[in-house]
Amino acid sequence: MSLEVYERDMTRCSRCSYCKFVPHVKWKNYETAAVCPSISRYHFHSWSAGGKMITGLALLRGRIEYSDTLMDIVYQCCMDGACDVSCKNQRDLEPLEMMLSLRAKMVEDGQLHPAHMFAIDGLKKEDNMLQQKKADRGRWAEGLDVKDLTKEKADVLFHAGCRLSFDEALWDISRGAIKILKKAGVDVGIMGKDEACCGGRAYEMGYQGELTKYAEHNLDVWKNAGVKTVVTSCAECYQAFKVLYDKIGKKPTVKILHITEFIEQLIEEGKLKLDNEVPMTVTYHDPCHLGRLAEPWIHWEGEEKKVMGQMIVHDPPKTYRRGANGVYDAPRNVLKSIPGLKLVEMDRIREYAWCCGAGGGVIDAYPDFAQWTAAERLKEAENTGADAIVTACSWCERNFLDTVKENGNSIQVLDIIQLVQKAMV
């Protein structure tokens, strides 16, 4: 959608600042009331979602021009969507969609962030966001004895994603996922070096055409491989496959599952037994792309109309995505299935969780801000008394691990897969 589509939403922003905070009824402590990393770190109102509504309107009206400051305002944002949840608890507005459109406009107008250009160039050349060689993409699975779906057939495709394919320190997670699936008797394979990026992160950066390109490519690959299910342990890939592809009219015909959903299902079906005691206290970090941003896309096309003189409604009626229908219970259910493991919750969870800081291209362009955001989350996790912060997204893990290393936190950073492996006999 073009930015102009959201002009009315921008005009209707009242500057209430709800977008800066957890929905008030969900506040547990004042110190964990903030929900937007951008405004919390940079302070000027422009950095909040409401501020970006104003900035977008000012840009449309020609009140302001492109500048380095505007670039920072737009891109020092994790696109985590927490603002969207808080706003939409009150209003029928679309701040996150407006922010995506603002980024797309900047790209269309040639206002490219240098760090993102570097990542996108790498994507175009090597089909990944980490500037790594495409030929090395399948190395993570060496020695695993897993089907290569470019040559063989399987029911299930495990999509590792860019981060888990190239970040060697995290290979335990992608390899662990395969081991779990095989142990449960799942007929699983991978695409190896022929796996490609999902395109989701590029889309969030404003390069919307890249999503279309990779959606078409991946859908073709899956069709040719003849798989029935695509499972991934990367929350960003999951959100791209499930939500963004549908949003742009390319809904997959195969079933899309996050690894935590799949494991939950395997446990329920008795195919996976978690019998080993794991005597730990952990807290679970909801990845934005598995949580609020993974709420299924709701297509709507129609027009706004007024009833009762001035009440804004839509024809046909419009249903808003408000963040509560993401994947929140599956990872928690898996954790609760592990004997001896105690799950304690942070204040900010589910649709109002604080972001890890890596999303929206922030880790690429503003690594200091990414780590600042992660540090806030680690502090919250440590306050629960947990031994470890557990998550289900490789980008969250990378950012938490870097921050722990930088700041010397004592809390461990783990993926659910690592805990499931410990619990497996």
Add this chain to the structure above:
Amino acid sequence: MSISKEAYRALEGIVGPEYISQDPVIMDSYCFVWGNEVMFGDKFAARPIAVIIPGSAEEVQEVVKVCNQYNVKFRPHATGWEATALSAAEGFLPIDLRRLNKIIEINEDSMYGVVEPYVSIGALTIEATKKGMRCYSLGAGPSASVVASSTSHCGIGNASIFTGVGGRSVLGVEWILPDGKLLRLGSLGAGCGWFSGDGPGPSLRGAMRGVVGANGGLGVITKVAVKLTPWYGPKVLETSNNPPSYSNDLPENFKVFTMTFPTREDVVDALYLISEEEISHVCSRRGPFAVASGLVGSNEEMWELWKKGIYQKKCANSIVLIMDSTSPECLEYRVKVLNKIVEKTNGAYFTEDSHRDGGKYAHGLLGIGGNKGAFRAGGTFNEGPGAEETMDSLLNLQVMANELKEEFVKTGKLLDDGDPIWLQPFEQGQIGGHGEIPVRFDPCDKEAVKVAREHYEEACKRELASKLGIGPLEGGIGFNDEINDTAGPETMNYHLWMKKIKKALDPNLVSEASFYTNPKE
């Protein structure tokens, strides 16, 4: 209006380059707020000359001194959630107080809370609740600042019958005067702590805020202590459901009632009796749209509900009440009393919705809900005739306000919501209450904005002519010289006293006062 390089450098020297800006991209988000379209015909008021975010009261004081030195007009804002918090016809320096965000103290013995400006009603409520107390509630919702709503505005809310209002909750105050001097009010000024607003120590609350507050036009308040009231509910209010329909689980020994009455006179009679009997925590006279909008998650849902016609038919004269109590026996007694009152005032309980079980409506009424009832339907909101008066006077105001609104609703440019004037008694009715009529419209519709402005102007005229109040925006939203100069002569020349105060405290006229007063008589 502009800022010199010397002044900018001096300000930058106080807060550092990270916390000051004169970049147009940043400044445009400091001249946009919901009241602008009615006051200025556009969402954007004049662009500021710069924006500054000090990190402490000491830095605020230094900023104010520099403003005096270089003749820079400044205006502070806290959370910025106010109709004209960031607005003027001419650019000024907004002092954004968001880094002054600490709860300094919550005192259980003397029942007060001390906060800095960016601490919101929601924040103080959540922390005070853990200690069995709560702060006054605000109709403006939980994101409004405690400092702003108590020292610089009225601070009225649905629970004002029990908690009182912000403006009357002020105890000790730390105030940086327009000339940069630091003044401590009440017991704080005598070095005796925060517990009293009047003494020992200087009792200058009247000069600081009068009835409706100086709206940021008389220096900067950097700390305030406000009264807290008892809370008989749990330390944490449990919630259920999903956005946009989060609801509070109603605490033990609490009940919610919606009552309907045949006439507005019956409503006022009931409000008097409810106040006298001291049986409610929240008591608010609502209209059909206000009652219904608290129950739905979107405009689409609202429209479906509205089409059924139940609320228009039955809730034109309604009261929503949340009853708290200390025990089941106390609750039983209070319910019996309410039954008698309803019977005596020809009322009936409205049972077609979930109000009786609390749920969706409770958080909004308890002050931790939000602004959906006012802003979601049309996109924005404004007040029509309003006043702080006795309940009987407000009854007369209702007649005028309702008739006026009906006239303007006929244009099709204001929401035909059927909402009459909202009323909330203060302090168990001992000092009357607050009334205001809501006007909802779409800020994208230029004609609607024009009609809302005309409604506002006409409301000013009629309210003054009928001697029912000072102006439609008596809550402090649109208080300005135009209203003061018209209303003052009708009301014991209060405006001359305001001008004298302004002149005495702001010799260099740097404390921007578009929504307060200038000293010229």
